[in-house]
Amino acid sequence: MSETGVPNIDQIIKAGFDYGNKGTPVRRKTNRRKASVPYLLAGPAVSWLLIFFLLPTIYMFTVSLYTGTLGPTMQFAWKWNNYSTMLSIFGPQLIRSVEYALAATIITLLVGYPVAYWISFYGGKRKNVFLLLLLIPFFVSFVLRTYQWAFLLSDQGIVVGTLHRLGLVSDRFHILGTGYAVIFGIAYNFLPFTVLPLYVALERIEPRLLEAGRDLYADRSTTFLKVVWPLALPGVFAAFLLTFVPAVGDFINFEYLGGPSNTMIGHIIQNLYLANFDYPHGAALSFVLMAVLIVGATLYARALGTEAVMEATAA
Amino acid sequence: MTDRNDDLFKDPSFIRGMTQKRLSRRDVFKYAGIGAGALSMSSILAACGGSSSSTVKPGDGGGNLFSGKPNGTVNFANWPYYIDKAKDASGQIVHPSLEQFTKDTNIQVNYREVIQANASFFGKIQPSLANGKPTGWDIIVITNGETLTKLVQSDYLVPLPTDLRPNFDANASDAVKDPSYDPGNKLTMAWQSGLTGIGWDPKQVAALRPSKPTVTSIEDLFDPAFAGKVGMFGDNQDLPNFVLLTLGVNPEDSTPDDWQKAADKLTAQRANVRSYYEQNYINALNNGDVAITMAWSGDIFQSNLSGAADGLQFTVPDEGAIIWTDNMCIPVGVQNPVDAITMMDYVYKPDIQALIEEYNGYICPVPASQAIIAKTDPDTAKSELVFPSADLISRLHTYRVLTDAEQLQWNSLFEPIYQG
Numbered sequence: 021m022s023e024t025g026v027p028n029i030d031q032i033i034k035a036g037f038d039y040g041n042k043g044t045p046v047r048r049k050t051n052r053r054k055a056s057v058p059y060l061l062a063g064p065a066v067s068w069l070l071i072f073f074l075l076p077t078i079y080m081f082t083v084s085l086y087t088g089t090l091g092p093t094m095q096f097a098w099k100w101n102n103y104s105t106m107l108s109i110f111g112p113q114l115i116r117s118v119e120y121a122l123a124a125t126i127i128t129l130l131v132g133y134p135v136a137y138w139i140s141f142y143g144g145k146r147k148n149v150f151l152l153l154l155l156i157p158f159f160v161s162f163v164l165r166t167y168q169w170a171f172l173l174s175d176q177g178i179v180v181g182t183l184h185r186l187g188l189v190s191d192r193f194h195i196l197g198t199g200y201a202v203i204f205g206i207a208y209n210f211l212p213f214t215v216l217p218l219y220v221a222l223e224r225i226e227p228r229l230l231e232a233g234r235d236l237y238a239d240r241s242t243t244f245l246k247v248v249w250p251l252a253l254p255g256v257f258a259a260f261l262l263t264f265v266p267a268v269g270d271f272i273n274f275e276y277l278g279g280p281s282n283t284m285i286g287h288i289i290q291n292l293y294l295a296n297f298d299y300p301h302g303a304a305l306s307f308v309l310m311a312v313l314i315v316g317a318t319l320y321a322r323a324l325g326t327e328a329v330m331e332a333t334a335a
Numbered sequence: 336m337t338d339r340n341d342d343l344f345k346d347p348s349f350i351r352g353m354t355q356k357r358l359s360r361r362d363v364f365k366y367a368g369i370g371a372g373a374l375s376m377s378s379i380l381a382a383c384g385g386s387s388s389s390t391v392k393p394g395d396g397g398g399n400l401f402s403g404k405p406n407g408t409v410n411f412a413n414w415p416y417y418i419d420k421a422k423d424a425s426g427q428i429v430h431p432s433l434e435q436f437t438k439d440t441n442i443q444v445n446y447r448e449v450i451q452a453n454a455s456f457f458g459k460i461q462p463s464l465a466n467g468k469p470t471g472w473d474i475i476v477i478t479n480g481e482t483l484t485k486l487v488q489s490d491y492l493v494p495l496p497t498d499l500r501p502n503f504d505a506n507a508s509d510a511v512k513d514p515s516y517d518p519g520n521k522l523t524m525a526w527q528s529g530l531t532g533i534g535w536d537p538k539q540v541a542a543l544r545p546s547k548p549t550v551t552s553i554e555d556l557f558d559p560a561f562a563g564k565v566g567m568f569g570d571n572q573d574l575p576n577f578v579l580l581t582l583g584v585n586p587e588d589s590t591p592d593d594w595q596k597a598a599d600k601l602t603a604q605r606a607n608v609r610s611y612y613e614q615n616y617i618n619a620l621n622n623g624d625v626a627i628t629m630a631w632s633g634d635i636f637q638s639n640l641s642g643a644a645d646g647l648q649f650t651v652p653d654e655g656a657i658i659w660t661d662n663m664c665i666p667v668g669v670q671n672p673v674d675a676i677t678m679m680d681y682v683y684k685p686d687i688q689a690l691i692e693e694y695n696g697y698i699c700p701v702p703a704s705q706a707i708i709a710k711t712d713p714d715t716a717k718s719e720l721v722f723p724s725a726d727l728i729s730r731l732h733t734y735r736v737l738t739d740a741e742q743l744q745w746n747s748l749f750e751p752i753y754q755g
Contacts, residue, residue: 029344090461091489093739113754170615176623192563196624197610279610281755288754294454295570296746297485 084303089296102304110288110305114312117285120199121267124206128214128263129256131207136218136255137248141227151219155212163272166205170276173201197279205273210266214259221255222248257324265313285309400672401496408443409674411474412456414661415448417527419694432690436681442674450475453482460666464491469668473675476526476661479516480572480734481742483523483662488739492522493665499676500524502683510728511660511700515587516736523662524679527691528698530720530731531573531657533650534620534630539564543626550627553581553652557600562607566619566628569611569753571746573657574601576734577629580654586735591744598748611753620647632720636696649720651727658698658731698723 087097107114139150157165173179173195183189195201225248233243271286278284285305292302343349423429433444450456457477460470477483486492503524511525533550541548544560556565568574576586578597589597609625616628617638635649663679665672682688685703692699693712699705699721709716719727737745 028341032350089485089739089742091485167615170618171622174619174622174624194563194609194624275613276615280605280608280753283754291750291754294452294458295481297454297457297481 080303081307083299084307086300088300089298091297094299099300102300103308106301106305107308110285113283113288114285114309116283117268117270118312118316120203120206120282120284121264121270123203124210124267125214125260125264127203127207128211129218129259132211132214132218132259133256136215136222140219140222140225151216154215158212162209163276166209166272166276169201169205169208170196173277196277197282199278199282201277202273202282202284205277206267206270209270209273210263213262213266217258217262218252218255221252221258225251257320261317261320265317268313269309400493400669401499401676403673405440405442405674405677406671407441407674408445409473409671409678410445410447410471411678412447412449412472413474413476413526414450417448417476417661417695418446419690432682432687435687435690436678440677440681442677444678450477453478453480457482457485463668464489464666467668469670470666472666473669473671474663474678475666476663477523478659478661479514479523480659481737483516483664484736486664486666487517487522491667493667493669493672494521495524495665495679496676497521499673500680500683502680506683506685506688506701506703508700508702508728509725510658510698510723510731514660515733517662523664524683525700526661526663526682527695528658528660528700530632530651530698531568531577531659532630532632533627533652534616534635535627535648535650536620536623537646537648539623539626550648550650551653553577553654555652556627556629557581557604557607559607561627563609564624564626565604565608566616566625567601567604567608567611567753568616568629569613571749572734573629573659574611574753575745575749576657576732579735580652580657580732583654586657586732589735591741594745594748598752601749601752605752605755633695633697636720651719651730655730655732658733660733692721696721 082096084102085096085099086094087099087102088094135154139147139154143150171177175181175194175196180189180193180195183193184191229247229251230243233247238246269286269289271284271290274282274284274287289302289305289309292298292305418430419432420428421431430444430446433446437443456475460472460475463470477486497519503520507525511528513519514525517523533553533556535550537548540550540561543564544558555561556567568577575594575597578601579586579589579593581600582593582596584593610619612619612628616625616630617634619625620628620630621638630649632649635647638647665675665679669675682691683701685701685707688699688701689704689707692701692704693708693715696715697720702722705716705722715721723731735745
């Protein structure tokens with residue numbers, strides 16, 4: 021042992037090696053069972069991802085390089101221009117889907133943040149009840165709920181009909197068949213995806229921090245801006261991602277609420293697969309969409325710092 | 336050991352660097368192996384995803400397949416609400432026409448209403464068909480159009496024996512005999528037919544266009560008086576074929592020039608269209624979102640029956656309408672072929688067809704059933720939408736049959752209209 025107490029190299033070597041009679045070093049047996057436990061624990065998840073995500077993605081990528089439609093004409097042909105064709109034909113719809121999803125996500129954030137704030141800070145003993153109330157409509161099928169909005173927002177229905185009768189709008193005014201109806205539908209359907217991550221992030225804020233803020237002469241709005249908002253920011257990032265990404269690919273809301281110029285990319289992909297049997301083009305367009313979203317998410321993470329996103333996904 | 340630089344070894348970060356995992360030669364080999372495995376995986380998957388060439392031979396020369404005796408069961412896949420229903424003594428749902436069949440022929444019918452849409456059903460059976468395996472169905476019912484064309488072109492249907500269908504030959508109506516999509520009925524026999532025409536709400540139409548409160552022509556769909564209240568179908572079959580009628584051409588004989596003119600006409604109409612519907616135009620009509628829309632005959636009929644809205648009308652326009660037919664056909668890999676053809680021919684007996692038709696409300700393929708139905712249900716018997724007159728039949732057209740190359744051109748012309 022040296023004077024300062026830091027072990028020197030000889031002791032380190034001695035600790036790890038056993039010198040046998042022959043004079044050659046023999047490695048001490050490592051505990052194999054302990055070393056393999058992490059791999060075994062991760063095993064099911066990795067296999068799941070491998071079988072149900074990685075393999076289908078590879079297969080779909082192969083299909084996107086085929087030519088022809090379902091049946092004898094579908095041949096593997098290294099057809100890379102499937103991608104450029106789809107991008108050029110459906111570029112506007114892709115941009116439109118991103119716009120709609122962005123608008124809907126901003127709406128859900130604006131609506132969902134106060135809800136999550138109220139439930140976590142003022143919910144008291146009945147927090148779970150309020151969360152349940154938020155989620156109960158979603159026990160009903162997604163399609164049915166969107167269908168019902170088509171009924172509620174119809175021209176002679178409760179909303180528009182009343183507006184007409186009160187004379188507040190022109191005769192030709194309608195909600196269904198416009199982009200606003202589609203954005204509204206997406207916002208409605210994805211609200212829990214926004215509120216729940218926000219709630220979780222707000223829930224983790226120590227209430228004593230708020231008290232500390234008030235002790236330091238902060239009024240309520242300053243407390244919110246300087247204490248609550250920065251601490252809950254990872255939740256906002258998570259909520260944004262969780263809402264935006266599925267919303268871009270949504271194909272139900274357009275079908276029931278939209279009009280001729282509101283087509284979304286999800287509907288086009290569905291049409292390519294199911295109506296035209298055009299699997300190669302459908303696969304190519306799906307990958308284009310995936311690429312757009314991955315690029316977007318990566319830029320998003322970079323802009324906000326990956327730490328924040330990691331925290332958010334942990335939240 | 337004393338000539339080593341001990342200060343260096345006292346530095347914790349140095350120790351850390353020495354003890355951290357690095358990329359070793361072994362690791363490089365490992366990752367290269369994984370990468371190569373992934374690349375080869377894709378080709379393996381492409382292979383086991385189903386060979387792209389059909390290995391199925393059609394029916395082994397129809398004659399041999401149908402030369403034996405019936406096996407005693409037949410597996411029949413159909414659309415919902417397409418066959419007569421009744422409740423037996425214990426409250427179970429039964430089909431009188433099928434029970435009669437079993438009594439007469441000793442063949443059990445396994446009737447399943449599993450078809451919701453042509454394309455999705457085809458998607459379900461296509462892997463079996465492509466791999467030469469039985470689909471599990473002896474009779475399937477497919478609408479004429481893209482799916483049926485695909486089945487025919489891929490040789491997935493068994494040619495029907497023309498000598499084993501006396502009832503069909505004797506009783507089938509002219510509209511379903513020898514159709515343009517299946518000359519000589521080599522592969523299909525009609526189950527029921529329907530019309531694509533115009534559905535409209537008389538109250539709204541009168542309010543929007545008092546000068547002419549009835550709808551008689553396809554041009555009414557293009558009338559600016561109804562701007563914003565017009566519904567059209569958003570598919571690549573009903574929509575283009577219907578509009579081709581306004582150009583005065585038969586859709587079956589239309590040329591790419593006609594398609595271009597129709598596409599231009601539809602593009603000009605886009606601003607007036609409320610929405611391009613797939614299935615739910617009937618709700619839009621009921622709710623008042625549209626005043627006039629393309630429609631299918633049976634839906635308006637049933638909507639009025641259920642009292643959803645008062646008095647929606649269905650009109651066959653002056654220019655004509657599109658008749659589509661749901662066809663019974665036998666997929667390759669069939670396990671009970673003789674039973675299948677027996678069943679298919681049996682429904683062409685007038686009394687049996689009368690049982691089915693009374694429930695259906697679609698176009699009956701057997702004119703002789705009209706007299707039988709008139710005894711119990713005179714309204715249905717008189718309806719032009721169930722038993723069209725010869726004059727009406729002359730004004731009906733079927734979908735254009737398209738080859739793969741034509742389909743591409745057709746799609747590229749018409750899809751942007753409803754996928755804007």
